[in-house]
Amino acid sequence: MNYSLGFLLCVALLHQTAKAVHMDKLADNKICGDAECSHVLSMATALDDFTAPDCRFINIKMGQKVYVYSKLIPEEGAGVFWSGSVYSERYMHQMGVIGYFPATMVKETQTFTEDEVKIPTTNMDFYCE
Numbered sequence: 001m002n003y004s005l006g007f008l009l010c011v012a013l014l015h016q017t018a019k020a021v022h023m024d025k026l027a028d029n030k031i032c033g034d035a036e037c038s039h040v041l042s043m044a045t046a047l048d049d050f051t052a053p054d055c056r057f058i059n060i061k062m063g064q065k066v067y068v069y070s071k072l073i074p075e076e077g078a079g080v081f082w083s084g085s086v087y088s089e090r091y092m093h094q095m096g097v098i099g100y101f102p103a104t105m106v107k108e109t110q111t112f113t114e115d116e117v118k119i120p121t122t123n124m125d126f127y128c129e
Contacts, residue, residue: 026056026081026100027072030121033113037083041113042068044084044106055128058099060086066106069098073118080104083125 033039046060060066065087072081080103 025121025123025126026079027074027121029073029118030083030125031071031073031116031118032069033115033117035117035119037070037119039113040067040069041071041111041116042108043110043112044068044082044108046106048105050101050105052099052101056100056126058084058086058097058101060101060105066101068106068108071103072100072121082106 030037031041033041044066046062046064046066048062050057050060052059066084067087068082068084070083072083074080081100082103083098083100085098
């Protein structure tokens with residue numbers, strides 16, 4: 001009996017600390033450099049600061065370099081968002097964090113691949129921790 005109570009207590013504590021959230025999808029399809037969206041499409045430079053409104057997005061600062069991994073194909077009337085990660089020694093704590101940002105906030109400066117694959121988005125594309 002003590003073991004089952006201890007097990008239930010551990011499960012309850014773990015459940016409370018897990019804060020994963022499934023957010024609304026921003027688009028049904030995206031463009032990637034490969035089927036897994038693991039290859040960088042391009043490098044871009046932030047034209048202005050952008051503050052993430054929720055956990056699906058990343059903060060970017062004007063002048064910061066951004067690696068672009070995917071480009072969401074917008075629904076009619078929706079904004080155009082890309083996913084990527086920032087690159088800057090000044091913002092080391094953000095490096096490697098992938099999130100969305102408005103495409104209008106950056107200017108592509110270098111394209112790494114001409115091959116593009118259109119694939120459907122999944123709920124995991126908009127999963128937050």
